[in-house]
Amino acid sequence: MIDHSIDKNGVRVVNKKRPVNLDIATISMPVTAIVSILHRVTGVILFVGLAFLFYAFDLSLDSQEGFDQVVNALQTSFIAKFIIWGVVSALMYHFVAGIKHLFMDIGYFEELESGQLAAKANLVIAAILILVVGVWIW
Amino acid sequence: MVTQITSFGRSGLYDWMVQRVSAIVLSLYTVFIIGYLVMNPELTYDQWSALFEATWMRIFTLMTLLSIGVHSWIGLWSISTDYLKATGVRFFFQSLCGLAMFVYITWGVQVLWGL
Numbered sequence: 001m002i003d004h005s006i007d008k009n010g011v012r013v014v015n016k017k018r019p020v021n022l023d024i025a026t027i028s029m030p031v032t033a034i035v036s037i038l039h040r041v042t043g044v045i046l047f048v049g050l051a052f053l054f055y056a057f058d059l060s061l062d063s064q065e066g067f068d069q070v071v072n073a074l075q076t077s078f079i080a081k082f083i084i085w086g087v088v089s090a091l092m093y094h095f096v097a098g099i100k101h102l103f104m105d106i107g108y109f110e111e112l113e114s115g116q117l118a119a120k121a122n123l124v125i126a127a128i129l130i131l132v133v134g135v136w137i138w
Numbered sequence: 139m140v141t142q143i144t145s146f147g148r149s150g151l152y153d154w155m156v157q158r159v160s161a162i163v164l165s166l167y168t169v170f171i172i173g174y175l176v177m178n179p180e181l182t183y184d185q186w187s188a189l190f191e192a193t194w195m196r197i198f199t200l201m202t203l204l205s206i207g208v209h210s211w212i213g214l215w216s217i218s219t220d221y222l223k224a225t226g227v228r229f230f231f232q233s234l235c236g237l238a239m240f241v242y243i244t245w246g247v248q249v250l251w252g253l
Contacts, residue, residue: 043213047235050206050242058249060183061190067183095168098161105158136176 035119039097042090049087056084074137085137092129096122144219144232146212157212160205167202196250203246207239 007013021027029037059066073080100122103109109118146153178185189195214235222228 040213040217043210044217047210047214047238054242054245054249058245061187061249061252064183067186071181091168095165098165102158102161 030116031123032115032119035097035100035122038093039101042094042097045090046087046094049083049090052083052087081137085134088133088137089130092133093126096126096129144229145215146208153212153215156208160209160212163201163205164209167198167205170198190250199250200247203243206246207243210239211235 004012004014056070060070061067074084100109100118103118109115147156174189175181190199215232218228218231218235222231
């Protein structure tokens, strides 16, 4: 309910001091909002994860020994596999959400129904890609 | 009136466009590298280094490095202006991001052109 008062000219105005709900646990998160915040979260993960990709990129082109080290780590080390899977998963999600974003830029998926459908498709496609990447790595 | 002096292109519209152009470069590079690795499961060092010695690949990779820089700047700038309300904290965060991007680009150039 919006709180009103009457200003000095007799006009009904909305009171400035309206209650603001910043309790994140009570804010409703529809599927479109979840897809959107994950786009941001995966973007931040990628920015940090890039350090690992750059390290592997550097080592792999440094020398034959460096290349072997990277290949060996990716074939035998659980931690190396897990990190690369995490970073590539974030990339897959961010990639799919980015393409959905480009479609929205040109006017698709802007209605409630199509928007929710596209958001769900985003989650499903990203989940499939993440699984496929996991199978590829392991 | 310009009230945000830390946006990449001084204008939201310009940032909007740069974000999309860089996104397309990054997505093409992602598809290329993953496709290359999938199609070459027995990749050797000679093959891998020959790929990055090719001029077209250096152009493509440098374009990607610069796209990483601007794309992550615009993205992290948007996030930091949404969530970090204190100017000092936001400036500190954005400075760290800017430094990291600069390090990434320089590191990538060094790997590509080496010693």
